[in-house]
Amino acid sequence: xxxxxIETNRLTRRYNGLPALNRVSIQIxxxxxxxxxxxxxxxxxxxxxxxxxxLQPSEGSATILGYDVAKKSTALRNVIGFIRHQxxxxxxxxxxxxxxxxxxxxxxxxxxxRITRLLTNxxxxxxRDEAIGTLSRGQKQRLMIAKALLHKPKVLLLDEPEIGLDQxxxxxxxxxxxxxxxxxxxxITVLAATHREDRVAxxxxxxxxxxxxxxxxxxxSENTE
Amino acid sequence: xxxxxxIEIGIKLFEANLKQAWRDKTNWVxxxxxxxxxxxxYSFAFNLTGxxxxxxxxxxxxxxxxxxxxxxxxxxxxxxxQHGILDALxxxxxxxxxxxxxxxxxxxxxxxxxxxALLLGATILFxxxxxxxxxxxxxxxxxxxxxxxxxxxxxxxxxxxxxxLLLPVLALPLLVPLLIASVEATSASLQQEASTxxxxxxxxxxxxxxxxxxxxxxxxxx
Numbered sequence: 291x292x293x294x295x296i297e298t299n300r301l302t303r304r305y306n307g308l309p310a311l312n313r314v315s316i317q318i319x320x321x322x323x324x325x326x327x328x329x330x331x332x333x334x335x336x337x338x339x340x341x342x343x344x345l346q347p348s349e350g351s352a353t354i355l356g357y358d359v360a361k362k363s364t365a366l367r368n369v370i371g372f373i374r375h376q377x378x379x380x381x382x383x384x385x386x387x388x389x390x391x392x393x394x395x396x397x398x399x400x401x402x403x404r405i406t407r408l409l410t411n412x413x414x415x416x417x418r419d420e421a422i423g424t425l426s427r428g429q430k431q432r433l434m435i436a437k438a439l440l441h442k443p444k445v446l447l448l449d450e451p452e453i454g455l456d457q458x459x460x461x462x463x464x465x466x467x468x469x470x471x472x473x474x475x476x477x478i479t480v481l482a483a484t485h486r487e488d489r490v491a492x493x494x495x496x497x498x499x500x501x502x503x504x505x506x507x508x509x510x511s512e513n514t515e
Numbered sequence: 516x517x518x519x520x521x522i523e524i525g526i527k528l529f530e531a532n533l534k535q536a537w538r539d540k541t542n543w544v545x546x547x548x549x550x551x552x553x554x555x556x557y558s559f560a561f562n563l564t565g566x567x568x569x570x571x572x573x574x575x576x577x578x579x580x581x582x583x584x585x586x587x588x589x590x591x592x593x594x595x596x597q598h599g600i601l602d603a604l605x606x607x608x609x610x611x612x613x614x615x616x617x618x619x620x621x622x623x624x625x626x627x628x629x630x631x632a633l634l635l636g637a638t639i640l641f642x643x644x645x646x647x648x649x650x651x652x653x654x655x656x657x658x659x660x661x662x663x664x665x666x667x668x669x670x671x672x673x674x675x676x677x678x679x680l681l682l683p684v685l686a687l688p689l690l691v692p693l694l695i696a697s698v699e700a701t702s703a704s705l706q707q708e709a710s711t712x713x714x715x716x717x718x719x720x721x722x723x724x725x726x727x728x729x730x731x732x733x734x735x736x737x
Contacts, residue, residue: 342606364608372606378599380531382538387531394527395607397520437603 295320295445295479296341300350303336303503310336312503313350316510318496320355320444321477324510325490328500334483335375337500338447341481342372354445368396371443373451377430378437381423385409385433388422389440396441408436411466413458427454435466448482452489464493525613528604532621539594546587547629553579554633558640568641573701576637576645577694580630580654581661585686587629588622588665589672615733619666619726626658649704653715657697660722661690667729670736693721 296318303311311333318324326334339345341352343362352359357366380388386405393401409415412432417425422433431454438446451463467480484490490497496509536543557575561567595601604614631651638645665686672685700714 344602344605367606367608370606374599374602376599378603380535380600381598382535383531387534391527391531392603392607395524395604395609397608 293320296354296481298352301340301347301352302349303340304348309503314505316498318479318481318510320479323480323493323495325494325497326481326483327487327497332500333503334500335449338449338483342370342447343367369444370447371438372447373434373438374449377434379422379430379433382421384419385414385422386418389437392437392440398441408439412436412462428456428459431455432459445479450483452484452486521610521613524609525617528617529620532617536621536625542587542590543625546583549586550579550583550629550633554637568643569705572705573698576701577698581694583629584626584661585665587626588662589669591618591622591666591669611734612730615730619663622662622666623659626662627655630654630658649711653700653704656718656722660693660725663726663729664689667733670733693725696721
């Protein structure tokens, strides 16, 4: 059996008693690229937010590379990268300043070189000294992609990463994240929520479809424990 | 992540917070303007001459410091939350206590700058020597105490729509002992008759208590 990167077991999250995520059990093997599909309010963001350690599950459990998500350990946080709807950026910093701070936090050894390479790869090196607040939504999204890859995570959690990206941006996203990370041969496990079902076939190795917090269709083997 | 590493990251975060506060001065300019206006109003409202000034100044000073401090710290984490920075930090390997300490130190430093400037202004307005080492020490200890608590409460209020309003309601009752000790220590220092040591000791104890409790509580604030 292949190594599991992400495993959830009857994962449930309720808001005011109503389940946003209802007993979701999935197993994702290392190196897989899984599309998380479903309408608005189907539980995609809730699942990704729990896996990112930002939200506690009401019931059930989840592990990433064997680390329990609920324990929020440093080791776990070092192996995940997260891009969500809204940017997570210092608006009055420049892209380089923002990335330098997080390179320190993640103890990235070759920070300067890596920041240069990532900003070049996402196509915003020429904006490196501009205030982030002045960048467009698409440019911020490119910066978020660079930030998520900064510490070479083994698992990427992406919540609608295509938001704001033009055609070039989408190609870059495919190259850097969804297909492979250019400068690193280590396979990354990707779980990406998306509404762009037309693009899924180009990058995904499998999918999970959610509706009202429950899995209604998947190519993955469900965890039945 | 080891303790020295957390300290190193905490220093970087503190620097980043200072840079952020310097570039977006909204909270601090508002707090500073409020403090200047309040001080001017007090100076015109009361005829603070002769011995009377020494009786009233401790109350005047700490009322101005407290409300300008609450103005400034109420929005401590608001901008970080709006721009997703707080979430970016929460999913990083940084310990929540490090996030809190870096933010509190930023608030303390910015408030002390405002307060020391006000003490200089008050020295001129009231013709009283207020920029003296003992008073600066009392102001520093008192500021550490109330900022520690109000920074924590601003984090607790983050997800509430009326968080800014709720902060003074929550903070003021908790700060009463600390404020009494601050006012009494300031009064004793200005009168130059009574010994300030017991009040400074009490103030220090409250400050240590509020800083320790707030640091330990912050990881549970979310």
